Amino acid sequence: MQQLISFATDYSRYVLKGGTKFYTWMGSLGVLMLGMLYVFYLQNTEGLIVTGMTSQIHDGLYFANLVFLVGVAAGAVTIVFPAYAYHHEGMHKVAVLGEMLAITAVIMVMMFVFAHMGRPDRLWHMIPPWGIYSFSSMLGWDVMVLNGYLILNFVCGFYYLWCKYTGNPINNKWFLPLVYVAIVWALSIHTVTAFLISTMPSRPMWFHSMMPIRFITTAFAAGPALIILIFLIIRKNTKFWVDDSAIKLLTTIVTWCLGIAIFLTLSEVVVELYARTEHANGLYYLMFGLHGLTRLVPWFWSAVALMVGAFILFLMPSFRNDFKKLVIPCVMAFTGIWIEKGMGLIVPGFIPSPIGEVTEYYPSFVEVLLSLGIWAFGFFILTILLKGAIGILLGEIKYGGQAAAAK
C-alpha cells in the first residue's frame, strides 16, 4: 500500500516538474479544453441543434473522429506485437509507450461517444444491472471491446511500469498471456467498429465486407505514423533514446499497411463505379459530387493525394532513412487517413439518404471546438502518461530513490 502511494506521488511529482516548453504546451492544451467544456455545456443544454447534424445526416465530425481514434488505439498493437511475438529488442524497450497511446486513444473515443450521444446523461442505460446490455447491437459490442481494451492496456502498461518502479521481476505467468490477449483484442476493437457501420444494408456505401480489413490497414498506418512522430519528439526532447531499429520497423509497417489501404480503396472505387448503380451514389458524391452538391470533393481528393504521396515518399530511401524528413510522410499519412476514414467515410454514407434525398453537412463551430478540445485533452493525457512512463523507464523514478527532475 505504501508502495502504491509513493508510486502515485513520485509519478505525479515527476510529471509536474518541467520546463517552460512543457508548461506552454500543457497550458495551450488547457485553454482548448476549457473551450471544450463550454461548448459541451452548450450542447447539453441547447441540444444537438448547435451542431451541424440533422435527421438526414445524423453522424458527423464526432462520429468520424471516434471511428478514426479507435484505429489509432488499435494501431498501438504494431509496437506490442513485434516486441512480444518477435522479441524485437528496440520495440521491447518502448512497448509500454504504445500501451500508453492506446489508453489515451480509447479515453478520447469515450469522450467522443459522450459528445455524439443525444442524451449522454442516460448512458448508464447500457450498463447492467441498472441498464440493459444488448447483445444484438454492434454499439453494445463496441462499448464492451473498447472498455476491455482500455482495461487490458491499463493493466499491462501499469503493471510493467510498477515492476520497473519497485524493481520486482515481472510475473510472466499471467503478464504474457494478458499481453497476447491484448494483441488479439486490438484487432477486435477496430473490427467491431467496422461492423458497426458495415452491417447496415440501408447505407449501401458502407455495406460491404471489405470494411473491416480496410479499417485494420488504415489503422495500422495511421496509428504507427503517429507513434513515429511521438518517438521522434521523445528522442529530441528527453533523455530517453528510442532505437533506430524500432522506428525503422514502424516505418515498414506504415508503408505496407498504407499501400494495402490504397489498394483496397482503389478496388472499391472500381467495383462501385464500373457498373455505377444507384448504390454507388455515396461514393460518387464523395468523388465528384451529386446533384450539384460538392462539399466533400476537395476533402476526398486531398486525402487521396496525401495518402498516395505519403506512400511514394515512404518508398524513397532518402525519406525513409532520414529521420528529419520522415516527419513529412508520417504527417501526410496521418492526415490523409483522418480525412479518408473520418469525414470521407462517415458523411457520404448518408448521402443520398435511403429515400434518395441529397443533402449536405457542415460541422458547426461548436462541433469543431469540441472535437479540438477532445484532441487537446487526449494530448494532455498522453503527455502525462508518456512522461511518467519515460521517467520510470529511465530509472529516474524509483521506489526508495530520490525523484529526479525531468528535463
Added chain:
Amino acid sequence: MTPDKSPSADPAQEKPSHSPTQAASADPSAPGPTTSRRGFLKAGGALSMSSLMGTAALMTQSDDAAAATEWAEHFQKNYRLMTDAEKAEARTRLERRYSSEYGKKVTVDTTGPQPGVLMGYALNIRKCIGCRRCVHACVEENNQSRGTRPGEKIEWIQVLRMERGEFAKDKMNQGYPEGLGIQVGGNAYTPAGQVLEGQYRYEPEAVPEKDATYMPIACMQCEKPPCVKVCPVRTTYREADGPVVIDYNWCIGCRMCMGACPYWARRINLTTPVLPKEEMNPVTHYLGNRPRMRGVVEKCHWCLQRSRQGRYPACVEVCPVGARKFGNLLDPESEVSKILERKNVFRLKAELNTFPKFFYFYD
C-alpha cells in the same frame, strides 16, 4: 380492436379512455399540478424508488412538483421491465407534469397490445393525390416539433413526388454515349430518384398536379426491424400487435436506429421540441404521441393512442381520397386482409428482408 367496423371522425370521441386494468390510476381526482412536493411524495411514497427521487428533488432545492417528477423520470426503468404498479406510477407522474406544463388535462394512455390483433396498413398509390393532409394531420395528432429553425420541424410522413414523364419518348435514348460512337454499355449518367433536402415539403396550388405521381412513405413497422436489432439499450422494440415503438425515456440518442432504417422513418429531436401549448394534443399514449424531450429519436407508431382504442390513425382518417387503409391482419374480414387477398400488393425494398406491415397496392 376493430377499427374497420367502428371508424369515427367524431371529435366527441376524443375523450380520454383507458383500459380496465389501468383505470385505477386514471382517477381524475388525483392531485393536480398544484400539489405540493410533500403531497406528491406521499402519493408516490409506497415505492422505495420514489423516496430516492424525493431526496433527489430535495437536493435540487425545488418546491416544484414538475422538478420532482423529472427526477423520478430520470431513474425509471425501461418501460417493458416495469411492473404494472410502476407503469401506473410513471403514468400518473407524466399526466401531472404534462397537465401543468401545457395547462390542460393531459392523459397518458398505457393500454397494451390486445390479444388477436396484428395491425396492418395498406396504401393505394393510384389514389394518392399528393395533398399532404396526412402529413399535417400526423404532426397535429402526434405532437411533433413545429419550430422554424432547421431541425426543429419534424414530419414522420413524406409524400415523395415523382415526375411523370421520366420515361418519355425523348428520354429513351438516354444512356447512349455521345461522342464515342461505340456503345460500351452502362453509360446512364442521371442517377435515379433523387431529390434535394426538403423537396418533399411542397405546397401545390391544386392537387393532383398534372405532371406528378406520389409515393407516401412513413415507418413500415417491419416484422424484422433493423432499428430494433441495432439499439444498444433495447429502447425500441416491436409491440405484440405490430407497431415498432420507442420508450422515449430510455432512448440515449445514439441514432444507430436512424442509420439502420432503410425507409428513413426516424427523426432526432435536436432540441426540445417546439410544441405550442394550445396546439398540444392532450390525448396521448406512453409509447405514442406524448411530448418528447430533447435528444431522443421518435417515429410513427400508427397512432397507438387511437388505434388501441379502436380508432383509425390520424392519417387514415384525414385522407380525402381514401387511399389509406388500416386494420387487423388477423381478422379475415378486415379491410386490409381483403386488400392483401385481392389486390396487387407490394412491399417497399422487399430485398432487404425487413418484412414491412405497410403494404402498397393498386387496382
